[in-house]
Amino acid sequence: MTRIAFSYGETSGPRTEVSFTVDAVYEGSVPSNQLVLSVFGGFLPSGRFATTSHAPAFAEGQRRLLLLRSDSAFWSPIVTDYDFTVEEVDGEEVVLGPDGRLLLSIGVLGPRFGSETLFDGPHLEGEGFTYPKRLPTVPSDRGISVAAAVSAIRAVIDESNVVIGGPLGSIVPDWSPWNSPPVAGVEP
Amino acid sequence: MRKGLLRAGICLSLMLLPFADNAYAYTFLETCNGCPTTIEITESLRQNTYSIPVGSARESDLINAHNEWNTGITSWSPLVRSGTTSDTVVTHGDGQWETAVVPRSSINGDNGLTYVEFSACFIGCNSIVEADPKIASDLFFGNPDESGWDVAVGGALSARDVYLHEWGHAIGLDHQLGFDLMISGGLKPRGGGTGSHSSPMGDDRKGAAALYGSFGTYKNLVASGLRFATSSNTVTTTTYVGTIYTSGSTQVTMRASLVNNGTQNLSFDWRTHVNTCPTCYSGGINWSNWYGATVNNRNQVLAEQVVYPPFGSMACNTTYYTFHTVDSGSAQSENREFDNSSHHALTIHKVCI
Numbered sequence: 001m002t003r004i005a006f007s008y009g010e011t012s013g014p015r016t017e018v019s020f021t022v023d024a025v026y027e028g029s030v031p032s033n034q035l036v037l038s039v040f041g042g043f044l045p046s047g048r049f050a051t052t053s054h055a056p057a058f059a060e061g062q063r064r065l066l067l068l069r070s071d072s073a074f075w076s077p078i079v080t081d082y083d084f085t086v087e088e089v090d091g092e093e094v095v096l097g098p099d100g101r102l103l104l105s106i107g108v109l110g111p112r113f114g115s116e117t118l119f120d121g122p123h124l125e126g127e128g129f130t131y132p133k134r135l136p137t138v139p140s141d142r143g144i145s146v147a148a149a150v151s152a153i154r155a156v157i158d159e160s161n162v163v164i165g166g167p168l169g170s171i172v173p174d175w176s177p178w179n180s181p182p183v184a185g186v187e188p
Numbered sequence: 189m190r191k192g193l194l195r196a197g198i199c200l201s202l203m204l205l206p207f208a209d210n211a212y213a214y215t216f217l218e219t220c221n222g223c224p225t226t227i228e229i230t231e232s233l234r235q236n237t238y239s240i241p242v243g244s245a246r247e248s249d250l251i252n253a254h255n256e257w258n259t260g261i262t263s264w265s266p267l268v269r270s271g272t273t274s275d276t277v278v279t280h281g282d283g284q285w286e287t288a289v290v291p292r293s294s295i296n297g298d299n300g301l302t303y304v305e306f307s308a309c310f311i312g313c314n315s316i317v318e319a320d321p322k323i324a325s326d327l328f329f330g331n332p333d334e335s336g337w338d339v340a341v342g343g344a345l346s347a348r349d350v351y352l353h354e355w356g357h358a359i360g361l362d363h364q365l366g367f368d369l370m371i372s373g374g375l376k377p378r379g380g381g382t383g384s385h386s387s388p389m390g391d392d393r394k395g396a397a398a399l400y401g402s403f404g405t406y407k408n409l410v411a412s413g414l415r416f417a418t419s420s421n422t423v424t425t426t427t428y429v430g431t432i433y434t435s436g437s438t439q440v441t442m443r444a445s446l447v448n449n450g451t452q453n454l455s456f457d458w459r460t461h462v463n464t465c466p467t468c469y470s471g472g473i474n475w476s477n478w479y480g481a482t483v484n485n486r487n488q489v490l491a492e493q494v495v496y497p498p499f500g501s502m503a504c505n506t507t508y509y510t511f512h513t514v515d516s517g518s519a520q521s522e523n524r525e526f527d528n529s530s531h532h533a534l535t536i537h538k539v540c541i
Contacts (some may be wrong), residue, residue, distance in 0.1 A: 053357035173330035184325035
């Protein structure tokens with residue numbers, strides 16, 4: 001992850017633009033190895049900061065392993081729960097969940113993490129994101145490697161009958177303006 | 189009868205597995221200069237009556253979220269349900285706090301999503317100036333059973349659980365991993381008894397207290413038919429799901445979550461029993477008793493026993509529901525007593541030939 005910037009668009013609202021240099025594509029394709037992902041969240045014209053309860057947090061310099069979506073990407077182009085960070089712990093590369101725990105496996109119930117929090121953050125702090133801090137915790141479990149995580153994600157995808165491919169989803173929502181999504185009336 | 193009782197006495201083993209407190213911490217949606225972002229003045233959450241009609245099951249679940257988060261948590265209520273709007277859209281960024289039921293496709297396919305807006309962060313702390321909690325319209329609206337897996341009343345996850353979760357985001361809490369409402373994804377903890385089964389658990393209340401100050405003395409124990417499974421980091425059933433048909437030679441593993449979501453450390457007893465209806469929370473046939481458990485405030489334990497059911501006292505060819513009760517002797521005078529007994533997803537059918 002090389003750069004994080006905020007923008008605002010009349011059709012797509014406040015955005016967090018996250019620039020990546022792509023190391024590897026394990027399935028499907030991306031338009032370029034210089035990839036910009038746009039996630040909902042950023043400054044409004046009023047100067048206030050808008051986000052959602054499920055917005056991913058980023059920090060410049062981080063390495064991430066992501067499963068991207070090709071359907072609507074207005075809120076986020078990342079498939080919920082398939083957003084991992086790659087860090088080094090004691091000279092060994094490890095895969096972590098969003099709350100800094102070791103990824104142990106991925107199954108039908110989703111990712112499973114270790115019990116200790118190894119890194120604090122990143123989290124939203126004022127106008128940006130904090131870089132994850134290594135905590136003085138010792139993991140009691142052994143995490144899986146990037147390669148094993150990719151294999152496990154592939155297996156889940158195969159079981160779900162999801163087809164990998166297509167362009168990245170659009171950040172323009174199905175409704176207009178961006179800040180007036182529909183509600184669901186009660187069926188008679 | 190004697191033989192059955194003797195077996196129960198010999199084979200009873202019970203473990204209390206306390207969870208380390210630091211494994212169940214709360215987190216905040218945002219901080220500003222290290223200060224957690226909170227609601228600064230009491231805010232009114234308007235009900236979108238186009239999607240949550242007055243008198244509907246959807247409204248009951250919203251009222252439950254309001255009541256549960258504002259009962260015994262804070263010395264003041266940062267967010268209250270007040271006012272309505274009948275729009276066919278929910279408007280973000282208008283300074284109005286609004287909640288609605290929405291198409292799942294409009295919230296990323298998730299069960300719920302809360303739009304949150306913060307004031308600028310310069311010097312000192314900032315505040316949440318708008319939050320619009322939204323939940324998916326295809327969830328089950330109602331008060332599902334505490335066993336957690338009763339498909340007939342809505343399956344594993346209900347709108348009531350999701351409302352409480354999104355309400356937590358609206359007051360400034362982020363996800364946390366544990367036996368708490370703020371766990372991301374999947375099933376949420378539920379308490380037992382005759383009232384609402386969905387309620388904030390230990391660290392939910394601890395997080396709210398960290399944001400909004402001391403909430404005075406609150407004393408409450410909850411029995412839950414669900415547990416936190418460390419093998420999958422999910423909330424799941426405490427025991428076997430379904431009916432065991434047995435003539436008396438089958439041991440059963442009973443697991444029970446005993447939650448203390450109040451402010452004091454409490455000692456209490458634990459009773460298990462069987463009975464012939466899913467809401468027979470008291471009486472019935474005694475299975476086992478255990479005394480002397482102490483659970484620290486805002487924490488929970490997973491109790492476990494491997495035991496023969498009380499076959500000697502059970503009627504032939506009859507199905508029994510299984511229950512566990514905390515403080516069955518009513519030694520503690522609690523703020524709410526109705527959630528002390530919970531029924532499990534396990535039923536036992538005594539087969540007599």
